[in-house]
Amino acid sequence: MRQVIGAIILSGCAGAAWAQSDANTWSTLQRGLYLTRVGDCAACHSVEGEEPYAGGLGLPTPFGTIYAANITPDNATGLGEWSQDEFYDAMTEGVRPDGKRLYPAFPYTHFTHVTREDSDAIFTYLNTLDPVRNDVESPEIPFPLNVRTAMRGWNMLFFDEGKLEPVEDKSEAWNRGRYLAEGLAHCGACHTPRNMLGAEKGGNAAYTGGVIEGWFAPSLRGGPGGEGLADWSEEDLAEFLRHGRNGRSAAFGPMAEVVEKSTRYLSDEDLEAIVAYFKDLPFGEVDGEAAEPVAEDDPAMTAGAEIYATQCSACHGPEGEGVAGQFAPIAGSSLAQSSDPTTVVRMILEGARAVPTEKYPTAQAMPAYHWKLSDEEVAQVATYVRNAFGNAAPAVSAGTVADLR
Amino acid sequence: MSRILPEREVVIVGFGWTGAIMAEQLTEAGMDVLALERGVWRDTSTDYAVNNAQDEVRYRYRDELFEDLSRETLTFRNTSDQQALPMRMLGSFLPGTNVGGSGVHWNGQTWRFLPSDFQARSHNVERYGEDAIQDDMTIQDWGVTYDELEPHYDYFEKICGISGKAGNLNGEIQDGGNPFEGWRSSEYPNPPMEMVAAPLKFRDAARELGYNPFPGPSANMSQGYTNPLGVQLAPCTYCGFCEKYACGNYSKATATTTILPALMRRENFTLRTGAMVLRVEKDSSNSRATGVTYLNTEGEEFFQPAQMVILAGYITHNVNLLMQSGIGEIYNPETGEGQVGRNYAYQIMSGASVFYDDDFAVNPFVGAGALGQVIDEFNGDNFDHTGLGFIGGGYIAQWQTNGRPIESHPVPEGTPKFGAGWKKAVRESYNHTVGVGAHGAVMSFRGNYLDLDPTYTDAYGRPLMRLTFDFKQNDIRMSNYLTGKVAEIANAMGGREVSVSPVKTPYDIAPYQTTHNTGGHIMGDNPGNSVTNKYNQSWDLPNLFLTGAGNFPQNPGYNPTGTVAALAYHSAKAIREQYLRNPGPLVQA
Numbered sequence: 001m002r003q004v005i006g007a008i009i010l011s012g013c014a015g016a017a018w019a020q021s022d023a024n025t026w027s028t029l030q031r032g033l034y035l036t037r038v039g040d041c042a043a044c045h046s047v048e049g050e051e052p053y054a055g056g057l058g059l060p061t062p063f064g065t066i067y068a069a070n071i072t073p074d075n076a077t078g079l080g081e082w083s084q085d086e087f088y089d090a091m092t093e094g095v096r097p098d099g100k101r102l103y104p105a106f107p108y109t110h111f112t113h114v115t116r117e118d119s120d121a122i123f124t125y126l127n128t129l130d131p132v133r134n135d136v137e138s139p140e141i142p143f144p145l146n147v148r149t150a151m152r153g154w155n156m157l158f159f160d161e162g163k164l165e166p167v168e169d170k171s172e173a174w175n176r177g178r179y180l181a182e183g184l185a186h187c188g189a190c191h192t193p194r195n196m197l198g199a200e201k202g203g204n205a206a207y208t209g210g211v212i213e214g215w216f217a218p219s220l221r222g223g224p225g226g227e228g229l230a231d232w233s234e235e236d237l238a239e240f241l242r243h244g245r246n247g248r249s250a251a252f253g254p255m256a257e258v259v260e261k262s263t264r265y266l267s268d269e270d271l272e273a274i275v276a277y278f279k280d281l282p283f284g285e286v287d288g289e290a291a292e293p294v295a296e297d298d299p300a301m302t303a304g305a306e307i308y309a310t311q312c313s314a315c316h317g318p319e320g321e322g323v324a325g326q327f328a329p330i331a332g333s334s335l336a337q338s339s340d341p342t343t344v345v346r347m348i349l350e351g352a353r354a355v356p357t358e359k360y361p362t363a364q365a366m367p368a369y370h371w372k373l374s375d376e377e378v379a380q381v382a383t384y385v386r387n388a389f390g391n392a393a394p395a396v397s398a399g400t401v402a403d404l405r
Numbered sequence: 406m407s408r409i410l411p412e413r414e415v416v417i418v419g420f421g422w423t424g425a426i427m428a429e430q431l432t433e434a435g436m437d438v439l440a441l442e443r444g445v446w447r448d449t450s451t452d453y454a455v456n457n458a459q460d461e462v463r464y465r466y467r468d469e470l471f472e473d474l475s476r477e478t479l480t481f482r483n484t485s486d487q488q489a490l491p492m493r494m495l496g497s498f499l500p501g502t503n504v505g506g507s508g509v510h511w512n513g514q515t516w517r518f519l520p521s522d523f524q525a526r527s528h529n530v531e532r533y534g535e536d537a538i539q540d541d542m543t544i545q546d547w548g549v550t551y552d553e554l555e556p557h558y559d560y561f562e563k564i565c566g567i568s569g570k571a572g573n574l575n576g577e578i579q580d581g582g583n584p585f586e587g588w589r590s591s592e593y594p595n596p597p598m599e600m601v602a603a604p605l606k607f608r609d610a611a612r613e614l615g616y617n618p619f620p621g622p623s624a625n626m627s628q629g630y631t632n633p634l635g636v637q638l639a640p641c642t643y644c645g646f647c648e649k650y651a652c653g654n655y656s657k658a659t660a661t662t663t664i665l666p667a668l669m670r671r672e673n674f675t676l677r678t679g680a681m682v683l684r685v686e687k688d689s690s691n692s693r694a695t696g697v698t699y700l701n702t703e704g705e706e707f708f709q710p711a712q713m714v715i716l717a718g719y720i721t722h723n724v725n726l727l728m729q730s731g732i733g734e735i736y737n738p739e740t741g742e743g744q745v746g747r748n749y750a751y752q753i754m755s756g757a758s759v760f761y762d763d764d765f766a767v768n769p770f771v772g773a774g775a776l777g778q779v780i781d782e783f784n785g786d787n788f789d790h791t792g793l794g795f796i797g798g799g800y801i802a803q804w805q806t807n808g809r810p811i812e813s814h815p816v817p818e819g820t821p822k823f824g825a826g827w828k829k830a831v832r833e834s835y836n837h838t839v840g841v842g843a844h845g846a847v848m849s850f851r852g853n854y855l856d857l858d859p860t861y862t863d864a865y866g867r868p869l870m871r872l873t874f875d876f877k878q879n880d881i882r883m884s885n886y887l888t889g890k891v892a893e894i895a896n897a898m899g900g901r902e903v904s905v906s907p908v909k910t911p912y913d914i915a916p917y918q919t920t921h922n923t924g925g926h927i928m929g930d931n932p933g934n935s936v937t938n939k940y941n942q943s944w945d946l947p948n949l950f951l952t953g954a955g956n957f958p959q960n961p962g963y964n965p966t967g968t969v970a971a972l973a974y975h976s977a978k979a980i981r982e983q984y985l986r987n988p989g990p991l992v993q994a
Contacts (some may be wrong), residue, residue: 314455314642314654323629326639326655353450361666362637364655365450372456 011309018272032125035118038270039111039184040262044068054132059105060213064141066105080124081163084194090114093161094151101151103139104159104198112161113183128384145161149291158199170280173269175311177277182269187278190217190254208338214404215253220335221281228334229278237275241266244355249328251334253343256355264357291337293392294383300395304384307377312385313368320389326364331389341382341396343405348378375401406699407706413439413465415570416697416711416808418726421506422966423952423973425660425668427715430977432674432983434985441680441699444503449655449662458653460647461811470510470651471495472502472719476864483875484737485852491869496613497913498920504678505661507719507920511974512806513624514659516566516750516963517971519785520551520587525848525959528786530798535564537796540877541851544959545750548930549918550586550938553908557974558967559590560819562622565658565814566630566638568594568775569622583619586954598627603767603839606759607614607803610897616780621802623775624658626751634667643699645807647774658775667669680707685714685730687938687946689878690935694732700865706918713980715943716926717973720955720992724855724925725870726876733936733945736854737808738873744936748849748857749872750960753799753880755908756842758815759900765993766836769808776805778904780894781871784962785846795882799845799962808835818904841895843887844906846962850877855925875912884908921965923957928972931994938992940979941972947990950976955972 002113026295036042041152044059045068046052055070055078061203070078079087086097094108096103102108144150166175181187192213197360209219209228211244222230229237232248235389241263244256251259266274294301297345309318315327322329330336336344346352351368375398382401415431417424420442427439447453461471472495480489483830501507504990521528538544570594572582597620600608604620611618623643632638641656649668655662680700686695686708696710716723727733727745734743758952761767779802783789790796807813815838816830830864858871888907895903929935932944941956943949954965979991 077549201497314644315639323639325631326629326637351454356670358670359635360637360669361635362655362662363450363666364637364639365454366458367450367454367653369456 011246012048017239023049028121028124033120034265035122037262038180040258041071042261043257045071051132051210053126053129054134056134063339064139066103066139067137070132070134071126072129073127073134074133076218077133079126080131080133084120084123088119091119101148103151107186107189109159110189113164126351137246138222140383145191148382154197155347171276174271174280176270177273181274181277182209187293191220211342213254216338216340218338220278222283230283234275234279237278238271241271243359244357245360247324250350250354251352253394259357291392291394294387294395300383301387304380307381308384330385331391336385337391337393341400342404343394344382344386345378345401348382349405370405375405407708409708409710412710413437415713415715416441416709417715417717418697419506419722420504420676421501422508422660422970424717425664426719426970426973427952427977428674429664429668430974431980432668432671434981435673438915439675439677441682442504442676442678443681447503447505447661449653453651453653455653457803458631458651459644460810465649465812468495470501473498479870479908480858480861481872481914485873488713489858489871492914494913497918498922500920505659508652508659509661510649511966514775514964515562515565515622515624517968518961518963518968521786522961523547523549523551532786533790540879542879543849543851545929547958548928554971554975555590556973560974560987561967561970562648563594564632564663565624566595566626566632567622567624568595568598568627569594570597570620572619579922581619583781584617585784585787593622595627595630598623598625598773598776601768601771601776601805603805604776604803607894608778610894611780613897614894616782618778618780621777621779621804625773625775626656632663634664636663636666638662641774642775643771643776645770645772645809646652648806656678657960669866680724682726683729685726685732685949692946694946715952717952720922720925720953721855721870723951723953725957727926728857729867732943736888738851739852741851746854746925748922748927748958749853749855749874750847750849750957751845751874752844752921752960753876753908753920754918755844755884755886755891755906757891757895757903759839759895759898760817760834760835760902761900763837767839768836769805769813772805772807774806777802779780783890784847791887795879797846797848797883797962799843799887801841801843801887801894803839803841805989817902839898841891843891844962845880845884845887847880849924849959849961876908876910879909923954923960923961923965926951926955927958929958940991941976942991944994948988952976
C-alpha cells in the first residue's frame with residue numbers, strides 16, 4: 001500500500017498526466033487494477049523478470065513482430081504525457097495521440113466496447129505505477145503494412161467501432177458476460193480463428209478455436225464429437241477460470257498465464273457472467289460431421305497402444321481415466337479429440353505444465369517426449385489417444401509431427 | 406570481509422524436510438523466513454520427470470542426489486585408538502543435497518516411535534533394573550513424551566498422505582494394524598498399498614507362526630490425495646524407484662511434493678540456493694546467535710543477520726556447524742564432559758533371502774519403497790527382555806522395494822562372485838527371491854561420537870567432522886536375536902532354500918546399510934545431558950533451534966523420518982505459541 005501511495009504522490013508531482021484529480025479515489029484505483037487484470041494487460045505489456053507494464057514483449061504475428069508498448073506513466077517512453085481522452089481513443093479507436101494507427105495486435109477491435117468509465121479507471125490505475133524508462137523497439141513489419149495509414153483500409157474492412165447494445169431478452173449476467181468477453185477480456189483474440197489478413201472471423205465462426213503461439217486454443221462453443229466445451233458444465237468452466245483446472249483439464253501454455261494473471265481475479269459475479277455467456281453460445285459447425293474413430297486394428301493404433309502403455313499410462317491410467325484433479329483423463333477429452341491436433345502433438349513433444357493456483361498449488365507437468373519418441377511414434381500415440389477409450393478424431397501423420405517439432 | 410545483508414526474522418540453514426516444515430509453520434504464523442540451501446533448486450516436473458527419473462546409473466551410481474564428498478566429508482574410525490581416515494566415497498549412508506535434501510530419495514517408510522522409546526532409560530531401569538544399562542551405554546530419556554508428539558505425528562501423516570492401517574485408535578486395538586503401536590488420534594489418511602506376492606508370503610508365514618503382520622506405513626500413495634495445504638499427490642505406480650531416487654509421479658511424499666508448492670507462494674518466505682553456511686555467529690556475550698556467515702557459489706562471503714537461527718541440515722552438518730561456531734562444548738569420551746557430538750547412533754541391519762523355484766514368481770520390479778508387511782513383536786520393549794542380555798529391538802519386514810536391474814541380483818550362498826556361474830544364478834534367482842529384514846535399534850555408548858578431525862580439512866579449510874562408531878555388544882546380541890526370528894519366518898515361507906545374513910562386525914562404512922544416522926546434538930531435560938531442550942532449542946543460545954535426527958538421544962528400531970518431522974512441528978508450535986510472546990529459553994535450566 002505504501003508503495004502505491006508513494007507512486008500517486010510521485011505522479012501527482014509530475015503533474016501533466018494527473019489533471020483529473022477527482023478520479024484519484026481508492027475505489028477508482030481498485031476498479032482500475034481489477035479491470036487491468038480482467039483485460040490481462042500484463043500478458044503483453046510485461047516481460048517476465050522486468051518491470052511490470054514497461055512493454056517490450058515481442059508479439060509474433062503472421063505479418064511480422066510487434067513490440068508491446070510501455071504503459072507505465074513515463075513521460076518520454078510511456079503514457080506519462082497522455083490524457084485520459086487520448087488513452088480512451090487508443091483503447092476504442094486504435095489511434096495514438098500523434099494520430100498514428102495501432103496494429104490490431106493491440107485488441108482495440110475488442111476494447112472499442114469498453115465504456116468510458118472503465119477506460120478511465122484503467123488509465124487512473126496505470127498512472128499509479130512507477131514510471132519506467134523503456135524505449136520499446138519499432139515493429140518489424142514489412143512494406144506496405146509498415147505504413148500505418150494502411151491500417152485505415154484494414155479498419156474499414158474489419159473494425160466495428162462502438163459499444164455493444166444490450167440484448168433485451170438475455171439476462172443481466174449474460175449481457176455483462178458478453179461485455180467482458182467481447183470487450184476487455186478479449187477471449188476471441190485467441191479462441192476465434194482469423195482470416196488471411198489477421199482479422200477474427202465473425203458470426204458462427206467466432207470462438208470455434210484459433211491457433212495462438214503455436215497452440216490450438218480450443219473451441220468455446222462445443223460441437224460434434226468431443227470438440228469444444230460441449231460437455232463442460234458451468235461449474236467446470238467456472239472452476240477452470242478461477243483455479244486453473246477442473247476434473248477434465250488443467251490450464252497450460254498461454255491459457256495458464258491467462259488464469260494466473262487474469263481470470264483467477266474475476267469477481268464471483270463477473271465469473272458467473274462470463275460462464276453464462278459462453279455456455280449460451282450455440283454449437284459451432286466445426287468441420288461438419290463428427291469424426292469416425294480410427295479402427296482398433298489399424299497399425300498406428302496397435303503401435304500407439306504399446307507406446308501409451310509404457311509411456312503414458314502411469315499418469316493417464318490404463319483406460320485413459322487419468323487421476324481426478326491431477327492428471328487429465330484422455331477418455332472423452334475435448335483437447336485430445338480436437339479437430340486440429342496441434343495441441344496434442346505439441347503436448348507430447350514439449351510437455352506442458354499446469355498453472356499453480358491458490359486452490360491447486362501443485363504444478364503437475366507432462367514431461368517432454370521429443371527426445372524419446374520419433375515423429376512416427378508421436379504420430380502413432382497421438383492417433384491412439386484420439387481414438388482409444390471411446391474417443392474419435394482424425395489420425396495424425398508423422399509429417400504433421402515433423403512440422404511441429 | 407563479508408558483506409552484511411539486511412536482517413531477517415528467521416534464517417533456516419538447510420532446506421530438506423525439517424527446513425520446509427519449519428518454514429511453512431513459521432511463515433504461516435506471519436514470520437519473515439529466509440532459507441539457505443547449499444544445493445540447487447529441484448522440482449518434480451523440471452528435474453525428475455516421469456520419463457527419465459528411473460535411471461540407475463545417473464542417480465544410484467553417479468550419486469546425482471547425494472552430497473559431494475569432494476567438498477565436505479567426514480573421517481571415520483571404529484574406535485578412539487584408531488587413526489580416522491576420510492570417507493572418499495559414499496557407502497554406508499547417503500545424505501542428500503539440493504532442495505528437498507535427503508528426503509527426496511527416501512523410501513517412505515513412515516513410523517512413529519513407541520511411547521516407551523521416549524523413556525529409554527527410565528523405562529528399562531524400571532522394568533529390568535539398573536543392570537539393563539550396560540557396556541558404557543549412555544542412553545537417556547528424551548525430555549519429550551509420545552503424548553506430546555502425537556498431534557504432530559498425526560499432522561505429518563496427513564501432510565504426507567501416509568497409506569496404512571491403524572493398530573491402536575485412541576487406545577482401542579484395531580484388526581489388521583500394528584497392535585503394539587502407541588495410540589493414534591486418527592486412522593491413516595490413506596488405505597494401505599495394494600500388496601504383491603512377496604509381502605503376502607511373509608504375511609502368511611508370520612500369521613502361521615502366531616505373529617501379527619500388518620501393512621507397512623507408507624509415504625507412497627495408495628490413491629490420489631490432497632493434503633491440508635491443498636497440495637496433491639498422485640497414486641503410486643509401483644515402479645520401484647523410491648530409495649536413492651526422486652519420484653517422477655508425485656507419488657512419494659517429500660518436502661518438494663507436499664509442502665513447497667504451498668510454501669513457495671508465500672510472500673514472507675525466501676529461498677536462497679547456492680548458499681553454503683560456514684558458521685553461526687554469536688554476540689560478544691555468547692548469549693544469542695546473531696546470524697550466519699555463508700559463501701555463495703562465486704565464493705563471496707556474506708553475513709546474514711537474523712533474529713532466530715534454525716539449523717536444519719543433515720545431522721553431521723548441524724553438529725559440524727555447532728563445533729565450527731564454538732557453540733557448546735565438544736564431547737570428550739574420556740571424561741564424559743561436553744555435549745556436542747555425544748551419543749551418535751545408527752541402525753543395525755540383518756536379514757535373510759528365501760529362494761524359490763520357478764513355480765513362484767515375485768515380479769520384484771513391481772515395487773515401492775514402503776510396500777511391505779511387517780511384524781513388531783520384537784521392537785522396543787514389546788517383548789520381555791529378561792535374561793536376553795540386551796535391551797531394545799527392531800521390526801522384521803518384507804519390503805518389496807525394487808527389482809532394479811543393476812542393483813538387485815540376489816543369489817544363493819555358494820554362488821561364484823562373477824562369471825558364467827554367477828550370471829546363471831542371477832537369471833535363475835532374479836524373479837524367485839524374497840528378502841526379509843530386521844531393522845534394529847542402536848543404543849548410544851560412550852565410545853560412539855562425533856568430533857573434529859585433527860588432520861583433515863574440507864574445501865573451505867575447516868577441520869572435517871570425525872565419526873567414531875562401532876556396533877556394541879548390546880546391539881549385536883539384539884540383532885542376532887532378531888536374525889534368529891527372521892530365519893524362523895523365512896524358513897516358514899515355503900522356499901527351496903534360505904540364506905541368512907547376520908550383522909557384520911565391526912561396522913564397515915563402505916557397504917550401504919541405511920541413512921539413519923542420529924544424535925550429536927541430542928535433546929534432554931537439562932544442559933548437563935543435552936544440547937537442546939525438549940523444543941529443540943539450544944541450551945546455550947535461546948534463539949538457536951536445531952532440527953533433525955541429531956536430536957535423538959539414541960536410535961529406536963524404526964525409520965526416523967516420522968519422528969524427525971513430529972519433533973520439528975513440536976518445536977515450531979512452541980516457537981509460535983510461546984517463544985514469540987516471550988523470546989528466551991522455553992525451558993529454564
